Amino acid sequence: MTCAEYIKATRFCHERRSVIRNAAAARPVYRDVPIDRGGDRGNDRDVPISFYDLLADDGWEPLAFDPADPTFYWNEGGFMAAAPVDIAATFDGAMWHSTNVEPAFKWQGRRIRPEFTVPKRHHNLRQLMIVFAGQLDIEYGDNDEKSGRVGPGEFWVAEKRVPYTMTAGPEPVTYLECWTQPISILETYWHDDRNWKRR
Numbered sequence: 001m002t003c004a005e006y007i008k009a010t011r012f013c014h015e016r017r018s019v020i021r022n023a024a025a026a027r028p029v030y031r032d033v034p035i036d037r038g039g040d041r042g043n044d045r046d047v048p049i050s051f052y053d054l055l056a057d058d059g060w061e062p063l064a065f066d067p068a069d070p071t072f073y074w075n076e077g078g079f080m081a082a083a084p085v086d087i088a089a090t091f092d093g094a095m096w097h098s099t100n101v102e103p104a105f106k107w108q109g110r111r112i113r114p115e116f117t118v119p120k121r122h123h124n125l126r127q128l129m130i131v132f133a134g135q136l137d138i139e140y141g142d143n144d145e146k147s148g149r150v151g152p153g154e155f156w157v158a159e160k161r162v163p164y165t166m167t168a169g170p171e172p173v174t175y176l177e178c179w180t181q182p183i184s185i186l187e188t189y190w191h192d193d194r195n196w197k198r199r
Contacts, residue, residue: 052100055133055174059100060111065091075122075163075191085196090119107178112136117167120144120191126180127158134173140164163191 052059065088067081074083094116098109135151140162150156158164179186
């Protein structure tokens with residue numbers, strides 16, 4: 001089942017659901033295995049298979065937020081480069097990405113420092129987030145009228161065009177995220193709120 005099919009099968013969006021229990025910790029081991037994609041011969045290819053502990057401290061790098069990113073828009077109009085907030089300063093040292101999560105599967109590993117709030121945003125695609133450690137407090141809706149908490153083994157689906165904020169609890173939050181369509185067409189619209197550092 002692809003990420004898009006999984007999200008489509010999820011009928012209760014914006015609600016937490018338990019999907020994972022006791023993630024197994026293993027040491028990184030990598031190998032390629034052929035996978036049959038069906039159809040005509042020649043459609044097979046090697047897909048990397050990785051074994052690693054997502055909760056370990058190795059394999060994480062700081063996640064850079066570039067105001068010139070052409071997929072980042074200011075919700076009130078224009079690109080982030082012209083916004084009245086400083087995205088690089090706001091996120092400085094607050095988030096990391098996993099170098100162990102294999103991009104061939106369209107998943108991204110993320111980690112957020114304790115007590116950090118990701119400013120309000122919405123996307124043009126549906127997003128699935130599965131939490132492995134820590135907890136996320138999520139507020140969503142045009143006026144943050146709905147909220148929920150997602151902890152280890154639970155997931156949350158962010159509907160497209162629905163603004164939301166995420167706040168990490170007292171421990172770092174580690175999660176995986178994926179999108180219903182290729183990330184190459186993802187657009188993120190950032191909203192003005194109190195969580196930004198101003199220019």
